[in-house]
Amino acid sequence: MRRLLAAAIAGALALAAGCDSDSPARPGPTPTAAPGSSSPGGSVGAAGGWEQSRTVDAAGDRVTLTIGPLVRSGGTVVLSVRTRVEQIARGRGSTVVSRHFSGDQSLSFAGGRLVDERARRVHLVAESAGGDCVCSGSVRAGAGDTTTLQAAFGGVTAPVDRLSVMLPYAGVFADVPVVDGPVPPPAEGEDALDLTGATSRVAGLSAYTDRLDVGLRTRRTPDRVDLDLDTDVLFRVDSARLTPAAATTVAAAVADIAAAGGGPLTITGHTDDTGGTAHNQRLSRQRAEAVAAALRGRLPDRQWPKKVAAKGETQPVAPNDSAAGRARNRRVTVSFRATDKAGEKPTDKAGQEPAGKAKQVPLPRTKGAQGTARDGVQVTLPLHRGTVRFTPGSATVRGSFLQLDLVARNTGTDDATILDYLGQGVFTARDEFDPYAPYGASGVRMISEDTMAYPVDYELAAGDHRCLCDRLLNQAIPPGSSRLLALWFPAPAPGTTSVTVDVPDRFRITGVPVQS
Secondary structure (H helix, E strand, C coil): CCHHHHHHHHHHHHHHHHHCCCCCCCCCCCCCCCCCCCCCCCECCCCCCEEEEEEEEEEEEEEEEEEEECCCCCEEEEEEEEEEECCCCCCCEEEEEHHCCCCCCCCCCCCCCEEECCCCEEEEECCCCCCCEEEEECCCCCCEEEEEEEECCCCCCCCEEEEEEECCCCCEEEEEEEECCCCCCCCCCCCCCCCCCCCEEEEEEEEEEEEEECCCEECCCCCCCEEEEEEHEEECCCCEEECCHHHHHHHHHHHHHHHHCCCCCCEEEEEECCHHHHHHHHHHHHHHHHHHHHHCCCCCCCCCEEEEEECCCCCCCCCCCCCCHHHHHHHEEEECCCCCCCCCCCCCCCCCCCCCCCCCCCCCCCCEEEECCCCCEEEEECCCEEEEEEEEEEEECCCCEEEEEEEEEEEECCCCCCCCCCCCCECCCCCCCCHHHHHHHCCCEEECEEEECCCCCEEEEEEEEEEECCCCCCCCCCCEEEEEEEEECCCCCCCCCCEEEEECCCCCEEEEEEEE
């Protein structure tokens, strides 16, 4: 009942989110973004500075975006995007250019994000003392007009000299230089950005993966790695004695810990809320001690000092209102310091995984349509919302992440909308309540060999994680038009040549090539 009520609330909120003074609550027949052409490595512009251009279809308006370097003033950088409207959608004499790149359909250029792959951080548009974005407001332009959209981002200090820019409709502009110098002038009629008192909004990027062959889940933040060992595999009911089957899960955890190098380990036991509180506390400690003993045989204390803790039923990661939720709460967590290699599989001197460490396991069952990277997969959307072909674009390893583009093209004769087709439930993979999660692209997963990866996310506030992806997809896609979606995942194991893109029981695309 709780989940049904939450879903109803989420539907109402999603419709409300599409409303503003210039936009109807329900998507009208306006096309959305399509993948455009770009200069991947950037080029030298007429003024001698670095720039990168890309032409996109933004809600029916064909727009060319030219990004110059990020200009730093103290710890704040300003993104300037020269924007030329090549063509306006039918029925509009002018367009609110800034709104296309707001991320939430507000009338501002607030949807950009800067990704620091090396530091595993994301920078969001800074806020003023009044809570408004430090960015261009409602900038209008007609066909043939060129304007400049700007946004400020805080927390970008030396020695950071390069970041990736992520924009709605336009995808990712990689490796944009950060330089010191004068900020380019704003659009005509716009005030220069006031950087005084701008509040930085910076968050660490977290990765979440789930092994398909053993009961092992990995959560990584910039500072810490948590390995959750499934106690239903490790122990029998109400027991703290490791089962014979536990050896495989323990071995997988040992490999991940060893790959990160030596350092302190904290082994913590958790239970569901079945049984008495005192009993659960005692059982969680006994299970943590059993796992610590198993690790001690492979990871000596002199290199990996171990501390045992017990939390009983006090720190659930899922509601205890279902068998699946209770199973996730029964776990032993091994926590250790994150390093560049933390959470990766061990490699030999040639950089390849040792024999037997990486294996292809059967893909999870799906009821959805299936296709290959070459052809993509065509689906008929529910509720008569049209026909769309999904095809993967580039999939590139960038440090600890894989950045993957997914293209949604309307192949039907009527408008199509992918609203709520690529999202996850209002109770997310982290079992947090997020009413907008169903209306973005956070439900797309990546499968590589024996591991399923969820999209990279970041925590805005305690218990409020946001996917590093498009959040609202309620603009319609007209026939023949496309929408480009940029997604970030934890990087697959070294040497991986292809991955699978999967939306549970909706579609699956295999053989997506990976570029290093």
